[in-house]
Amino acid sequence: MKLIKTIALAALVGTAISSAPALAQMPAAVYEPYQDVTLVVNFPAHPHYDAAMRVLPLFTEETGIEVEVDQLQYLRMRERQTLELTQDEGDYDLIAYVVFSKADYVFADQLHNLARFFMDPSLADPNYNPDDLIDGYVQNIGVAGGTKGYLPGPTGSLFGIPFGSETSVLGYRTDIFEEHGLEVPETYEELLELACLIPELEPGMGGLASRAASGHQASHAYLLHLNPLGGGIFDDNWEPIVNNAQGVEAAEALKSIVDCGIEGSTTFGPSEAAAAFAQGQYGMFLDSIAFAAGFEDPSRSTIAGNVGWAMHPMGVERASQTGGFGLAIPRNAPNAEAAFLLMQWLTSPRIDLMIAMEGGNPSRFSTYQDAALNERFPYSATFGEALRFADPDWRPIIPTWGEINADLGTTLSQVLTEGVDIQEALDGVAERARGIMDEAGYYAWQ
Helix, strand or coil: CCCCCCCCHHHHCHHHHHCCCCCCCCCHHHHHHHCCCEEEEEEECCHHHHHHHHHCHHHHHHHCCEEEEEEECHHHHHHHHHHHCCCCCCCCCEEEEECCHHHHHHHCCCECCCHHHHCCCCCCCCCCCHHHECHHHHHHHHEECCHHHCCCCCCCEECCEEEEEECEEEEEEHHHHHHHCCCCCCEHHHHHHHHHHHHHHCCCCEEEECCCCCCHHHHHHHHHHHCCCCCCCECCCCCECCCCHHHHHHHHHHHHHHHCCCCCHHHCCHHHHHHHHHCCCEEEEEEEHHHHHHHCCCCCCCCCCCEEEEECCECCCCCECCEEEEEECECCCCCHHHHHHHHHHHCCHHHHHHHHHCCCCCCEHHHHCCHHHHHHCCCHHHHHHHHCCECCCCCCCCCCHHHHHHHHHHHHHHHHHHCCCHHHHHHHHHHHHHHHHHHCCCCCCC
16 A cells, blocks of 8 residues: 555644634535545645645534545655556545646546536535636636637636636835835836846845746746736747747846846745845845745744735736646546545635635635735735736646746756847747647647
8 A cells, every 4th residue: 555644634623623613514415425435635735735734624524524635845746646647546536736737637638527526416516606716727727628728718628626826926025115215016117127226225135036046947937027028938820939029028027137136046946036035135026926924924034014015017918927736636536526525625615715814825706805814914905906817828738838848947047147148049949849849749730
């Protein structure tokens, strides 16, 4: 038997249950067939899933279904899933997956299409209210087979539900902005001006903390600017356009931001960029909403109480990041129906709010509008508004993206650290990307 890291659910009750409303009157007939089931779930080590773990004991208390959780660092989680999903019968009943894994898992036919579960009246909760789910994330994390193969459309199907939705927002030092009479940037022109003005006003301080490390992190940082500035990786015929004027402008924006940062910023991943902002080394931070709670924790942050939040600045359009995680049921899950009940419970309106109150990232618009949540986390309303502009086509979620993304990130790192010409670098990326796409058959019908 494979080793599963079992979480003692009873020990995790904590504040989530003690502060919860009286247990809901759960329909016993729905859960009764699964009383002897123990679900095995694979979660990442991530703040949202830490919050979910504090609420999860309620599921067992309300339904009688036991749950064991294998919680792993993201890269180890992906490696474990790659192994498990290829078995005739896997260990996992429910998995969390990062958005760009969707293409790999669906293309390999390793996930259940969720239609059959939502069609089953004995399983589907009539009060689930799927219209309330953040639609950009349902499209981004859950849908495959439609437009471009990974977006909604007449041929699309649902394979996952968002759980831990993230988008990009702008954090800024309210004390620094007030001291120097600075306006919160609304546009990219204003953002880039401030990114290099702040170091002049505050010697030793960087302007805008950003990812920049070679590989995925540099690529991610570039994508943050590409869509708002009107660019993209491909056109509608899969021809690379990363090297057009908008693509070059996005790379120039990233280089300007990094050049106006502190020493060593070219090695930053998301944690390093967030830590530098939290320790007062930067005036602004543009990245995921997942970092917000940490900036208000005095044990980890020297700027607690001095952080304001605003929408991702606008270029030619308003388009913010789509990232984060979703939940899916593996094709080889031993207990698929019970796993669906847990998935549905975790992403229901009631539990989404409970997890958010524990510091998680909501998957529903109604949660972001909740008065109690906004009293506890005042930035929630801003984040909810930002999620309305989350672009489900922020990056191409196709099987070839991993290889192209790695090349893009490595090349951009050379731009940031070695002074390689931006146009020349992106021309090379476009040429190599076309070769990858050609080999994969994307031009077979042309």
